[in-house]
Amino acid sequence: MSISMRAAPRRRRLAAALGAGFTALVVALGATWFGGTAYAATLFSDDFEDGNSTGWSKSGGSWSVTADGSQVYRQTSTGADAKAQAGATWTGQSVSARVKPIAFGNSTRSVGVAARLQSLSNYYSLVLTGSGTAQLRRVSGGGVTTLATATVAVSPGTWYTLRLDAFGSSLTGYVNGTQVATATDSTFSSGRIGLMASYAGAAFDDVTVSDTAGPGTPTPSGSPQSPSPSPSSSPPPPGTCNTGGTPVGFAAVNAWGRNGTTGGAGGATIEVDTAAELIAAIAQTGPLNVCVKGLITVPAGMHNVSSHKSIIGVGSGSGISGGGFNIGLAIDDAITSPPANAVQNVIIRNMVFRNASDDSINVQMFSHHIWLDHNDLAQGYDGLIDVKRGSSYVTISWNHTHHHAKNMLLGRDDADDLQDTGRLKVSYHHNWFDETPQRNPRVRYGEPVHIYNNYYFHNTDVGVACQTDAGCVVEGNYFESVEEPVSNSYAGPGGRCVARNNVYTGNEPGAPDCSGTVEEPSAYYGYVLDNPADVKAIVMAGAGVGKI
Structure with missing residues (x-):
């Protein structure tokens, strides 16, 4: 059965005038604290998905916003x-x-990012050169001083993630999460940010500025350092955590040879409190319940989770910091249908995620029957929860996401139709999208994607973006101070969406921009909607950690 709805008139928004992909956040209350660790406030972000460069002033060269995957x-x-x-x-x-060199005029030319830019001839920069180096530079009065340099393999056509931290007189440069250069200089104490392409062609994406150093920053001298993970000499002890519970939504559906999501049911229950124990446990073959005790600092990068696992935080302060979980096989574009060995039957509940160097949770390559529930996710690098490359039968419920720009992505990019079309069946319910500007979620290709009984608060760019032939049913949600709550014409190719029985309230509440027909979620599973007027109170009381 399909349903349809006429498009509501789209309101003219201030954000549209500024560029929807451009987000500048003024933080009035400073850092928020969790367990003694400061969250970085996102001062600025731009992923150019609105198709324009509003907010950027340029000098020299030929600049444009264009498609390159995104x-x-x-x-x-x-x-x-x-x-x-x-x-x-x-x-x-x-x-x-993210910076991709396209062509260098010669081996001395460079591309990169700038910090504390006071003018186009006065700033600090971290650049990649055509000769295969990363250089930390001071440009003063147009004159260039190289403060530090490192050998880095630089290949035109390859994406690199560059990060330049400038705090006090300390300057630190990173390439792909690895520190490559550091220096001390006090010439410039403040300024704007910039993108540099000196006699070189380059593409730039996912520009972010925060007010504290990101993941990978070395521990200050004199501070205690966490030891590197090392193999445990004895197996982890038996654990106690809440391994019960049953999902509602697509994770409960009988499909792809599996009936519902049970995680580690039938396996042992263990407790881990070190990175080495955790990483080994989640990669182990066979069913296993892993009780995570304490906030564990894990190495940067994504750590693989194998099939039939329940990963459950103990209490309200347990989880991981510094890295993320990958649920899925290695990327292979040649695989266009679910393989027999796809990762399946994974539950992650009651976990805190902080300071991920990439995604906090990534689900990919036809992984299925995944339940992500009652987690608290903030201050990652890329997505907090991304589901892509054909993954399906996923429920994302009762999570609290905050202090982050790019929240949840469903569908990798506009060109991934061979893996994603007819898949990406995901339910999002009772989540608290707390001042997360965009991707709440951003959807491509999936149908039906069921987004119900969520609480949206002050999402400054867009709430639900249903694009690229996706089909979304958005119902029973509470949108507070969201100017563009639902759209199927946000950026890129259009999708189809139905918005019904939602609450739109607060400062400058918007109206849904929806049209098209969408397959009914009730064709797959039964569900009961909470009264949307009650959703704010229900979700604020029940979402996040310490609630299961």
Whole structure:
């Protein structure tokens, strides 16, 4: 059965005038604290998915927003010292961006990011050069001083993640999460941020500025350091955590040879409190219940979770920091249907996720029957929860997401139709999307995607973005101070969506921009909607950790 709804008139928004992909957040209350650790406030972010470069001023070269998997900001000339700048004047700043060199005018030319940019001839920068180096530079009055340099393999056509931290007189540069250069200099104490393409073509994406150093920052001298994980000499002890519970939504559906999601049911229950124990346990073959005790610092990167696992936090302060969980096989574009060995039957509940160097949770390559429930996720690098590359029969419920720009992605990009079409069946219910500007979720190809009984608060870019032939049913949600709550024309190719029985309230509440027909979720599973007027109170009381 399909349902349809006429499109509501789209409101003209201030964000549209500024560029929906451009988000500048003014933080009035400073850092929020959890367990003694400060969250970084996101000062600025731009992923260019709105298709424009509003907010950026440029000098030299040929700049445009264009498609490269996703929308990117590209500079194509190798005959100019091209620069673009944005943002406000900030003091301490961590500037990160994905950067892809396209062509270098010669081996001395460079591409990169800039911090504390006071003018186009006065700033700090971290650049990649055509000769295969990463350089930390001070540009003063147009003169270039190299403060530190490191050998890095640089290949045109390859994406690199660059990050430049400038706090006090300390400057630190990272390439793909690895520290490559550090220096001390006090010439510039504040400024804007910039993108640099000096006589080189380059593409830029996912520009983010925060007010504290990101993951991977070395421990200050004199502070205690966590030891590197080492193999445990004895197996972890038996554990006690709440391994019960049953999902509602797509994770409960009988499909792809599996009836529902049970995680580690039937396996042993163990307790882990070190990174080495945790990483070994979640990769183990066979059913296993893993009780995670304490907030464990894990190595940067994504750590693989194998089939038939329940990963449950103990109490309200347990989880991981520094890395993320990958649920899925290695990426292979040649696989276009669910393989027999796809990762399946995974439950992650009651976990805290902080400071991930990539995604906090990534589900990929036809993984299925996944339940992500009652977690608290904040301050990652990329997505907090991303589901892509054909994965299906997933329920994402009762999570609290906050202090992060790009929240949840469903569907990798506009060109991934061979893996994603007819799949990406995901239920999102009773989540608290707490001032997460975008991707709440952003959907491509999936149908039906069921988004119900969630609480949205002050999502400054967009709530639900249903694009690229996706079919979304958005019902019974509470949108507070969200100017564009639901859209199927947000950016890129359009999708189809039905918005019904939602609450729109608060400052400048928007109206849904929805049209098309969508398959009914009730064709797959039964569910009961809470009264949308009660959803705010229900979700605030029940979402996040310490509630199961």
